[in-house]
Amino acid sequence: MKKYSEMTKDELFAELDTVQTEYNKLKKMDLSLNMARGKPGKAQLDLVSDMMDILNSGSNYEYDGIDVRNYGNLEGLPSCRKLFAELLGTDPDNVFIGGNSSLNLMYDTIAKAYTHGRINSDIPWSRLDNVKWLCPAPGYDRHFKISESFGMEMITVPMTPQGPDMDIVEQLVTDKDVRGMWCVPKYSNPDGIVYSDDTIRRIASMKPAAKDFLLMWDNAYCVHELFGEFVPFPDIISECASYGNLDMVFEFASTSKITFPGAGVSVFACSKSNMDYIKSLLTVQTISYEKVNELRHVLYLKDKTGIIALMKKHAKILAPKFQCVLDSLEREIAPLGIASWQNPKGGYFISVNVLPGTAKAVWQLCKEAGLTLTNAGATYPYGIDPQDSNMRVAPSFPPLEQLEKAMEIYCVSLKLAALKKLLA
Amino acid sequence: MKKYSEMTKDELFAELDTVQTEYNKLKKMDLSLNMARGKPGKAQLDLVSDMMDILNSGSNYEYDGIDVRNYGNLEGLPSCRKLFAELLGTDPDNVFIGGNSSLNLMYDTIAKAYTHGRINSDIPWSRLDNVKWLCPAPGYDRHFKISESFGMEMITVPMTPQGPDMDIVEQLVTDKDVRGMWCVPKYSNPDGIVYSDDTIRRIASMKPAAKDFLLMWDNAYCVHELFGEFVPFPDIISECASYGNLDMVFEFASTSKITFPGAGVSVFACSKSNMDYIKSLLTVQTISYEKVNELRHVLYLKDKTGIIALMKKHAKILAPKFQCVLDSLEREIAPLGIASWQNPKGGYFISVNVLPGTAKAVWQLCKEAGLTLTNAGATYPYGIDPQDSNMRVAPSFPPLEQLEKAMEIYCVSLKLAALKKLLA
Numbered sequence: 001m002k003k004y005s006e007m008t009k010d011e012l013f014a015e016l017d018t019v020q021t022e023y024n025k026l027k028k029m030d031l032s033l034n035m036a037r038g039k040p041g042k043a044q045l046d047l048v049s050d051m052m053d054i055l056n057s058g059s060n061y062e063y064d065g066i067d068v069r070n071y072g073n074l075e076g077l078p079s080c081r082k083l084f085a086e087l088l089g090t091d092p093d094n095v096f097i098g099g100n101s102s103l104n105l106m107y108d109t110i111a112k113a114y115t116h117g118r119i120n121s122d123i124p125w126s127r128l129d130n131v132k133w134l135c136p137a138p139g140y141d142r143h144f145k146i147s148e149s150f151g152m153e154m155i156t157v158p159m160t161p162q163g164p165d166m167d168i169v170e171q172l173v174t175d176k177d178v179r180g181m182w183c184v185p186k187y188s189n190p191d192g193i194v195y196s197d198d199t200i201r202r203i204a205s206m207k208p209a210a211k212d213f214l215l216m217w218d219n220a221y222c223v224h225e226l227f228g229e230f231v232p233f234p235d236i237i238s239e240c241a242s243y244g245n246l247d248m249v250f251e252f253a254s255t256s257k258i259t260f261p262g263a264g265v266s267v268f269a270c271s272k273s274n275m276d277y278i279k280s281l282l283t284v285q286t287i288s289y290e291k292v293n294e295l296r297h298v299l300y301l302k303d304k305t306g307i308i309a310l311m312k313k314h315a316k317i318l319a320p321k322f323q324c325v326l327d328s329l330e331r332e333i334a335p336l337g338i339a340s341w342q343n344p345k346g347g348y349f350i351s352v353n354v355l356p357g358t359a360k361a362v363w364q365l366c367k368e369a370g371l372t373l374t375n376a377g378a379t380y381p382y383g384i385d386p387q388d389s390n391m392r393v394a395p396s397f398p399p400l401e402q403l404e405k406a407m408e409i410y411c412v413s414l415k416l417a418a419l420k421k422l423l424a
Numbered sequence: 425m426k427k428y429s430e431m432t433k434d435e436l437f438a439e440l441d442t443v444q445t446e447y448n449k450l451k452k453m454d455l456s457l458n459m460a461r462g463k464p465g466k467a468q469l470d471l472v473s474d475m476m477d478i479l480n481s482g483s484n485y486e487y488d489g490i491d492v493r494n495y496g497n498l499e500g501l502p503s504c505r506k507l508f509a510e511l512l513g514t515d516p517d518n519v520f521i522g523g524n525s526s527l528n529l530m531y532d533t534i535a536k537a538y539t540h541g542r543i544n545s546d547i548p549w550s551r552l553d554n555v556k557w558l559c560p561a562p563g564y565d566r567h568f569k570i571s572e573s574f575g576m577e578m579i580t581v582p583m584t585p586q587g588p589d590m591d592i593v594e595q596l597v598t599d600k601d602v603r604g605m606w607c608v609p610k611y612s613n614p615d616g617i618v619y620s621d622d623t624i625r626r627i628a629s630m631k632p633a634a635k636d637f638l639l640m641w642d643n644a645y646c647v648h649e650l651f652g653e654f655v656p657f658p659d660i661i662s663e664c665a666s667y668g669n670l671d672m673v674f675e676f677a678s679t680s681k682i683t684f685p686g687a688g689v690s691v692f693a694c695s696k697s698n699m700d701y702i703k704s705l706l707t708v709q710t711i712s713y714e715k716v717n718e719l720r721h722v723l724y725l726k727d728k729t730g731i732i733a734l735m736k737k738h739a740k741i742l743a744p745k746f747q748c749v750l751d752s753l754e755r756e757i758a759p760l761g762i763a764s765w766q767n768p769k770g771g772y773f774i775s776v777n778v779l780p781g782t783a784k785a786v787w788q789l790c791k792e793a794g795l796t797l798t799n800a801g802a803t804y805p806y807g808i809d810p811q812d813s814n815m816r817v818a819p820s821f822p823p824l825e826q827l828e829k830a831m832e833i834y835c836v837s838l839k840l841a842a843l844k845k846l847l848a
Contacts (some may be wrong), residue, residue, distance in 0.1 A: 052480050056477050070469060107708065222776055263492075
C-alpha cells in the first residue's frame, strides 16, 4: 500500500471509491459502540466485585479505634491514609481521603481558591480580574471544563515526549496572573506520556510570579501499568519541598480504576500547612466522608503490593484491548501515512493525531456509523484543537470483539476523512 | 423544694453548699461523657448493619438498566430518586441523590451561588458587596458555620412554637440584600418544633426583594418521630410553586439518621429549572455519586413504609434516652424555676433555656466534670447567644446508663451556675 501523500489524484479517487464502499457497508450494520470515556469494562468490575464480600452484618466496624459507620474523622480512616501514603510515597499526615470522586476533590480545591483564596493568597480568586491557567495539551477534558466553569483564561502548553514543554512553562509562570497548572504526570491523559525526571524537577523548582500558584498534580494513573512492571515515580510533595515550593502542590489519586469507577475512594495529598488550611474549610462543608467504604478498601487492597498485584489483573484484561487498537492502526493506517499515535505503556487512552483538519470529520463519520468517540477537540482547552487533529481513543469499555468492530469503523472513517480532505 | 427566686439569701447559700458538695463528688468520678453532637449511638448502628448483607460478590449490579459499579448517572439511580420522591412527597424528576452528606449538598448549593450565581442571579454572589441571610435561632450550628464561612451577614430571626417569627421574616425579606434563609421545618434543630401549616404557607408565599432568594429547606428529620406515629408534612416544592416561588427553594434530606451517619445517601429536591441549572454545574464537579450505596439503600429500605417501620425501631432506642433527659429536668430542675425546655416529639435534640447569663458557665462546669455538651452559644449565629441561655442537649450517643450519669452532672451544673449567678 502506498502512502496517500504519494498517490496520484486518480489513485486517490479509486481509493475513495473502495473506502466509501467499505464505510457504507459498516454503516449498514447499524452498530452502537462507545469508546468515548475511560470507563472500565464489565470484566474489570466483575474482577473486583469480591470486594463486596469484605464487610457484612457480622463484621467488626470498629477499626483504628473508630466506628467507621458513625460521623467523624474528616481526614479519613488512619489505615486508609496510610495505604495511600504508601502508594504515593508520602507521609500519612499529608493524605486526605475523600468520597468516590477525585475530580470532586480537584473541583473543591479550586472552588475554595475562588471563594476563600489559597493559604497564601492576598484575596479570593473570585475577586481577581483574571486568572490564567496552564493547560498542557492534549490533556484531560474534565480538567479543562473545571477551568472553563470558573472563567479561567486557559493557556495551552504543548506536550513533548517528556511532558509539558518546560521552556514555555517557565516563561509563562513569570506572569503573575498565571495561578496554576494541570498535570497528569504518569501516563498522561490522553498521550500516556510519563513525565521525565528532568521535567518533574523543573516543575517542582518553578518560580511562579504568583505566590499562590497551584500545581494540580492529578496522579490518576499512578499504578495503572498496561505493559510491563510497575514504574516507580517521584513523590511530588517532597520534590516541591526540596525546591522551597512546599505549598505549591496538591496531588490527587483515586481507586476509580483500581476498584469501582463509581464507588471507589479518592485522595489528595499536600503539605501540612495546606492540609491545616483546607481542613479548616472542609470541616464547614461536611462532617466526614464515607469511612465504611474506606475500611472496605483497606481490608480488600491491604497495601501497595496488594494494589500492584490487582493492577496486573486489570492489565491482563486491558492490554489486549490496547493491543487491538494499536494493531489495527499499525495494519490499516500506518502504511498510508495519514496519522500518528502514541504507544502508551499505561493509562487509559491512545492518543491519535489524524491528518490535520480531519479530526471532527472522522468523529462525525464514526458517529454516523454507530461509534461514539471522545469529541474531537475535547483534549484541548475550550474543546478547540487548533489543528483539528488530536483524537482520544478509549479502548477500555467495549468487550474485545466489539472493539475490533469499532476499530474497523474508526480506521475506515480515518481513511475516508483523509481522502476527502486530500481531494477537496 | 422552693424556687430559687423565692429563696432568701441564707437559703441560697445553704443550697450552694449542698450543690457544690454534690458537684465536687461527681467531678471526682473522673467521667468522660459526650453529648455534644446529634450522633446516633452504637445500638442504632447495629440495628441497621444488616444492610451490609444486601450486596455481595454474587449480587446483580445491573439495576434500572444501569451497572451501578461504573461511572454515570449524575442525578442518581432512578429507583433511589423514586424512593426519596415518595418520602418527600415530590416528583422523582425533582430529586438528586448525592454522596454521604446532605451538609455537603447544602454547602455546594451555596458555594455555587457564590461562584456562578443562582439560576436567576444577575451576578455571582461573590461579586456582591453584601449578602444577608436569615437565621432562625436557636438553630443548627453547622448551617450558621456555612453562612459565616462565606462571609454572609447573618440576621437572627426568633423562633416561635410555630416556627420562625414570620412577621419579622416578611419584613426582613423586603431588603434586597437578604438572599436566603435556613430552615429545619420538622423537629427543628435544636427546638424540635414542627413548623405550622400557616408558617409554611407564609414562607412559601414570601415576596423577597431579591429575585434570587434561596430558601434552604433542610428536612433533616422528615421521618424522625420519637414519640407517636409518623406526622405527614407538606411538600415545600409544590407549596412554593403554588405561590409563584417555584425556583426559590432547595430541599435537603439524608439517611444519615436512618441508616449510617457516615455512610448514608443524601438528597436534594428542587424545581426542574433549578435541577437543569445545578446539574449543568455539578457535571463539571463530578462524574457521578456513589450508586452502589444508592442501590444498597433501595434494596434495604424498599419504600416509605419500609423507612417508617425502621424509624420506629430507632425511636425505640432513642425515646428512652430523651425520656431520661426530660425526666431528670422535670425532677431536678422544674421545681427550682431556673430553666425551661422543649418537649420534642421527634428530631435529635432537647433545647434547654437556662437562667440567662449562665449557659457558658453550665457548659464549663459540665466540661470540668467530664461531660462535653454542644458549645453554649452554638445555636446562634456567630456562636453568640445574646442571652447566654440556650443549650442544646443531644441524648442520642451515650448508652442509657451513661446518660443518667451525664444528666446528674448536667442538672447539678445547672443549679450551681444559677446559684452563683443569683448570689453574685
